[in-house]
Amino acid sequence: ERILIGMNDARDPIYFDPEASRNPSENYNLMVTGNSGSGKTQLIKYLIWKFREQGRNVLVFDFKGDYTDRDHFCTKSSLGQVFVYDNGLPFNPLFPRIDIDKVTKEKRINIGQHIFGIASVLNKRDRGSHRQEAAIREAIKIAFREKGIPDSGAFDYEPSMEFPDLQEIGETLRISNIGAYEKIEEMFSLGLFRPEYSKDSFETLLNKSLVLDFSSIQKKEIKNTLAELIVLSAH
DSSP states (O other): OOOEEEEEEOEEEEETTTTTTSSSSSSSOOOOOOOOTSSSSHHHHHHHHHHHHOOOOOEEEHHHHHHHHGGSHHTTTTOOEEEEHHOSSOOOOOSSOEEEETTTTTTTEEEEHHHHHHHHHHHHHTTHHHHHHHHHHHEEEEHHHHHOOOOSSSSEEEEEOOOOOHHHHHHHHHHHHHHHHHHHHHHHTTTTTTTTGOOTHHHHHHHEEEEEEEETOOOOOHHHHHHHHHHEEEH
């Protein structure tokens, strides 16, 4: 349903309405911009509240603690809260995307593509060299092999499969390449990747409405890396 977001200079109502029957938007993207104190956060909160009224799920990346329940916003909007610094990232970024084969209709996963994506994100954290990215990629491959899962190619997905978590990658990298590990050690020293989430894919977040609060993590580079891992899983 369309959402009223304001009035124009002629006092005509303006709606956010990407599914308008006469003029549907080509995409759902919406950018809110303005000077500090102009009400950007309040407008976004209003939009989230209206989405939740319509029963839509919402996933919020909260870098500054603007959306957690200081003003009962989460309660009013029926949003769960995850404080990532205290409780960890609530899914396993190493759980690959599950696709449906167009011919056989079987569930398939592409491990090789996923490993390359994860290694690229972690390496970008420190703007590392190609050699460092290769070391990270090899550590991820080792962790998959230790779980009995091939480290390349696409193959059928089995519900019994157990995937490594990123904390295990840190331990593997520390043993196999201490130089590469030291470059991104801080990512692992905070304990953000928990074994209790190793069986949770990104899809588990899509069935919930959550605020992921990153505000207690001091370094913006780590916040950005976590957000990139989530976006990679979303893609």
